[in-house]
Amino acid sequence: MSMPGKTPIPFRGDGLLTCVGYTDPDPVQISDAQETLADITVTIRNDDDRNAICKEITITLPVGPKPTDLTEEDTFSRLVSSDINWRLTKVQGERGVYLAKPKKPTVPPGDEGAFTLTIGGIKVNKMIGTAKIVVTEQSGKPITSREATAVLAKLPKSFAFGDFRPDRILVKRGYALTLSWEATDRPGASYVLSYGGIEEPIADKVRQWTLYPRQDTAFQLRLDYRESGAPAVTRTLSTFVTVAEPDLITGKLTVLGTARLLSSRQSIAAGSGKLTLDPEHSTVIAENNKFIAGTDGLLTVSVRSHVDMTPATARVRLSKGSWTYTAAVNTRDKQDGECAAPLVLAVPAGALLDITHSGKSGFSPRTNWLGFGTGLLSARPAQTRRGER
Numbered sequence: 001m002s003m004p005g006k007t008p009i010p011f012r013g014d015g016l017l018t019c020v021g022y023t024d025p026d027p028v029q030i031s032d033a034q035e036t037l038a039d040i041t042v043t044i045r046n047d048d049d050r051n052a053i054c055k056e057i058t059i060t061l062p063v064g065p066k067p068t069d070l071t072e073e074d075t076f077s078r079l080v081s082s083d084i085n086w087r088l089t090k091v092q093g094e095r096g097v098y099l100a101k102p103k104k105p106t107v108p109p110g111d112e113g114a115f116t117l118t119i120g121g122i123k124v125n126k127m128i129g130t131a132k133i134v135v136t137e138q139s140g141k142p143i144t145s146r147e148a149t150a151v152l153a154k155l156p157k158s159f160a161f162g163d164f165r166p167d168r169i170l171v172k173r174g175y176a177l178t179l180s181w182e183a184t185d186r187p188g189a190s191y192v193l194s195y196g197g198i199e200e201p202i203a204d205k206v207r208q209w210t211l212y213p214r215q216d217t218a219f220q221l222r223l224d225y226r227e228s229g230a231p232a233v234t235r236t237l238s239t240f241v242t243v244a245e246p247d248l249i250t251g252k253l254t255v256l257g258t259a260r261l262l263s264s265r266q267s268i269a270a271g272s273g274k275l276t277l278d279p280e281h282s283t284v285i286a287e288n289n290k291f292i293a294g295t296d297g298l299l300t301v302s303v304r305s306h307v308d309m310t311p312a313t314a315r316v317r318l319s320k321g322s323w324t325y326t327a328a329v330n331t332r333d334k335q336d337g338e339c340a341a342p343l344v345l346a347v348p349a350g351a352l353l354d355i356t357h358s359g360k361s362g363f364s365p366r367t368n369w370l371g372f373g374t375g376l377l378s379a380r381p382a383q384t385r386r387g388e389r
Contacts, residue, residue, distance in 0.1 A: 007162045007237055011042075013148030016139040017054060017107065018047045021150045027235060028070075028124055028131075031157040036124045037077075038070075040152075042135060044107075045114040052107045054139040057086075059117065061096035067129025067231050070122065070152065071096070077121025088117050128230045129154055153235040155225060160184045164221050164237035171213065172244050178210045181221055181237065188227050194220045215246035291353045295375025302342035302366045303331060303357055314365055316345060317354040342366070349375060 009021035024039040042059060046052045062069045074095045079088045085104055091097040100117050107113040131152045138145055155161070164181040171177045183191060191202035193209055195217050200209070202221075221237045303314040313330040329343045347353065357365035369377040 007164075009150045009152065011133075011135055011148035011150040013135075013146065015135065015137055015146045015148040016046075016048075016052055017057075017137060018045045019043065019135050019148055019150075020045075021133060021152070023152060026162055027159065028152055028154045029157045029159060030124050030126050030128060030154050032126055036157065038122050038124050039118060039120040040122065040133065041116050041118040042133075043114065043116045045111075046107045046109045049109055051109065052113075052139060053105050053141055053143070054102070054107050054137055055105045055143055056102075056138045057100040057117070058091075058134075058136040059098045059100070059119065060134040060136070061098075061119070061122070062131050062133075063096040065125055065127065067127040067154075068131060069125055069127070069129075070131040070133075070154070072125040073123045075121075075123060076119050078118070080118040080120065081115065082117075083115035086115055086117070088119075124154060127154070128156065128225075128227055128233060130231070130233055153223075153225075153233045155233060155235075156186070156227075158184070159186065159225075161223050161235060162237065164219075164239055166219075166239055166241050168241075170242050170244060173214050173246055174212050176210055177213055177241060178208055179219060179221075179239070180208045183207065183223070186225075189223060189225045192222045192224070194222065213241060213243050215249065216240070216242050289355045290380040291355065291377050292380050293347045293349055293351045293353065293371075293375070294378055295349045295371045297347050297369055297371035297375070297377070299345045299347050299353070299355075299377075300342045300366075300368045300370075301345070301355065302329060304364045304366070312358065312365075314343065314357050314367070315355075316343065318345060318347060318351055320348055320351040352380065353377075 006022040006024070006026050009023070011019035011021060020043045022041045022043070024041075028038045030036055040059075040061070044057065061071060063071055063074050065072050076090070079090065079098065081088045081100060085102050086100050087102075088098060088100045091099050098117075098119055131154060133150045133152060134147060135149075136145060136147050140146070160182045161184065162182050164179070167178045167180070179193070183189075185204050193200040193202055195211075202209070218238065218240050223233075223235045225233045225235075299316065301314045301316055303312045311331050313328055315326070315328040318325045318327075325345075327343055327345065355367055357367075371377065
């Protein structure tokens with residue numbers, strides 16, 4: 001259960017039930033010139049797969065004149081429960097304390113048991129700051145007191161900060177994704193976008209950010225606001241994007257089904273430079289046996305001389321940037337005409353390869369490519385000689 005158009009404020013603690021807060025206005029605003037009111041709604045949900053037992057829920061608001069208080073007056077205009085099973089009342093003699101009790105203590109899982117509790121018409125005090133809201137539940141078997149807290153930012157009147165969203169919630173790996181949000185340009189306000197261990201300061205008037213995620217990513221947009229003589233106020237918005245066929249980074253992997261590490265084998269024929277792929281791929285011609293690795297992979301190279309024929313050699317030149325490596329195998333002095341063992345090379349993505357087989361007569365080369373992932377070993381375009389077009 002969510003509140004459309006509102007920014008969720010998560011409660012964190014040891015509660016058996018999941019609580020999320022919403023405010024109206026969003027965010028809570030203050031004014032020196034006039035009285036400002038706010039509504040606080042707490043959505044309550046059982047996210048387990050079985051019924052939960054809850055005998056009562058208490059919501060406590062901080063009362064007083066300080067920046068860490070929400071209201072100076074222990075008053076309200078209305079109390080609303082969305083579920084007739086739950087009745088919300090003000091606890092007499094206790095400042096800022098509201099109690100919800102059910103007719104039946106059973107809370108079904110999911111949407112069936114979800115409900116909201118609203119405290120409306122709260123008179124917000126005139127101090128910029130951060131107020132802590134506490135939800136206490138008497139729940140479980142045996143009944144135990146459990147607590148969760150949420151933090152509400154109180155900002156100047158007409159201050160906007162919210163509606164943080166991606167232009168799509170599912171994006172292809174490496175494709176453009178645009179995040180957008182609403183925010184107020186005001187002295188003392190600064191914004192930071194965080195994702196994947198990166199923090200990007202956001203310049204004034206910037207309300208969109210485009211990037212190219214390669215794996216599922218959580219984004220956070222943080223507001224830091226400070227006025228002279230007032231404590232700093234921080235508010236954070238969050239969103240999440242799922243990436244189709246993402247890059248995978250993991251420390252430990254447990255596979256309960258079939259896992260495929262290597263892509264389909266590719267075989268390379270000598271002499272003509274023809275690259276013959278598996279049936280699902282097309283044939284590629286590589287001039288002068290020059291190739292480029294589309295992903296990390298393993299290259300195996302061997303050569304066999306026909307009996308009583310002259311020796312044959314297989315040679316690979318591997319380069320990437322300023323780094324170059326050359327390796328070769330041959331059949332010299334082998335009675336059966338086979339090289340001692342195939343040459344196996346680990347090849348990084350983007351590396352350039354020159355693969356040659358040589359011998360005067362009667363030899364058979366074997367060169368195979370096994371890529372990690374979906375990249376292929378592709379033919380490199382022929383270089384144009386100086387003066388040609």
